[in-house]
Amino acid sequence: MPLETTTNIWHNGRLIPWEKANIHVMSHVIHYGSSVFEGIRCYKQPEGAGIFRLPEHMQRLINSAKIYRMPLAYTVDQLNDAVVEVVEANGVTPCYVRPIAFRGYGEIGVNPLKSPVEVYIANFPWGKYVPGDGGADVCISSWNRLAPNTMPSLAKAGANYMNSQLIRMEADINGYSEGIALDVNGYLSEGSGENLFIVRGGTLYTTPLANSVLNGITRDSILVLARQLGIPVVEQAMPRELLYICDEAFFTGTAAEVTHLRSVDRILVGDGKMGPITSALHKAFFDIVNGLTPDRYNWLTPVKVREAVGV
Numbered sequence: 001m002p003l004e005t006t007t008n009i010w011h012n013g014r015l016i017p018w019e020k021a022n023i024h025v026m027s028h029v030i031h032y033g034s035s036v037f038e039g040i041r042c043y044k045q046p047e048g049a050g051i052f053r054l055p056e057h058m059q060r061l062i063n064s065a066k067i068y069r070m071p072l073a074y075t076v077d078q079l080n081d082a083v084v085e086v087v088e089a090n091g092v093t094p095c096y097v098r099p100i101a102f103r104g105y106g107e108i109g110v111n112p113l114k115s116p117v118e119v120y121i122a123n124f125p126w127g128k129y130v131p132g133d134g135g136a137d138v139c140i141s142s143w144n145r146l147a148p149n150t151m152p153s154l155a156k157a158g159a160n161y162m163n164s165q166l167i168r169m170e171a172d173i174n175g176y177s178e179g180i181a182l183d184v185n186g187y188l189s190e191g192s193g194e195n196l197f198i199v200r201g202g203t204l205y206t207t208p209l210a211n212s213v214l215n216g217i218t219r220d221s222i223l224v225l226a227r228q229l230g231i232p233v234v235e236q237a238m239p240r241e242l243l244y245i246c247d248e249a250f251f252t253g254t255a256a257e258v259t260h261l262r263s264v265d266r267i268l269v270g271d272g273k274m275g276p277i278t279s280a281l282h283k284a285f286f287d288i289v290n291g292l293t294p295d296r297y298n299w300l301t302p303v304k305v306r307e308a309v310g311v
């Protein structure tokens with residue numbers, strides 16, 4: 001989808017104009033994929049706006065950088081403040097926030113350690129991510145998710161998304177909204193940019209971190225909400241065919257939010273409609289992010305926006 005620009009981008013501690021946020025073609029990241037990033041949503045509230053689970057996202061960014069031995073000059077608190085600063089300066093909400101840290105310009109060669117680390121934070125309007133009204137029609141990808149001893153799945157690294165691109169392009173070309181990848185052992189893993197949940201016999205199942213998934217912050221939120229609603233929750237490895245015989249299935253993610261799956265490999269999931277457990281979790285999630293129910297977990301960081309521009 002086309003990128004809608006805003007005015008400011010935060011770069012290494014200060015705001016710069018959107019159009020000045022450029023890098024050299026010989027920057028390390030361009031050649032070797034050396035970036036880590038985040039995706040965060042800022043939701044419109046009845047009064048003002050709130051950024052969803054900002055400290056958790058910033059901590060994951062720091063963890064991703066740590067895995068790749070990329071020193072970040074900022075603490076979680078400083079990064080939180082930087083996100084608030086750029087969102088407030090741009091005055092656009094609801095929006096998507098994209099912090100990114102990468103190895104910049106200086107050295108050539110695979111070893112990144114002497115290339116400078118640059119941090120940028122942008123925000124922009126972004127609406128629905130997984131296409132399809134009335135649920136997503138998805139396929140099992142012919143591509144596997146990252147093998148655990150190759151690319152670390154717990155790092156949200158730019159390079160991981162070459163694998164995601166293969167999954168997403170294949171799905172798109174074959175007429176599906178999204179692809180679900182298996183891990184290298186043939187167990188269900190996740191979508192190209194979403195965690196996966198299945199409901200069967202009243203129990204909620206999701207794939208554990210050992211099946212090469214990103215430790216999704218929406219995934220964690222859904223697990224918290226499910227426990228609060230008294231829904232039994234199990235994290236376990238699952239075979240592909242469970243998706244064909246489950247009662248309900250859905251994706252979670254910052255971009256995808258809570259998106260129910262209508263079919264998998266053209267086999268209807270349940271009756272194809274959003275089932276009762278997915279509906280309850282969908283409602284619990286959106287009630288919090290839209291400010292319709294008290295934010296009892298302190299998941300929202302308030303931001304003051306001059307004007308609210310809808311997507």
Ligand SMILES: Cc1ncc(COP(=O)(O)O)c(C=O)c1O
Binds near residue numbers: 194215254
């Ligand atoms: C591969 C992958 N899995 C899962 C997720 C969901 O993570 P989160 O809920 O933190 O956005 C994402 C989105 O960032 C993703 O890219």
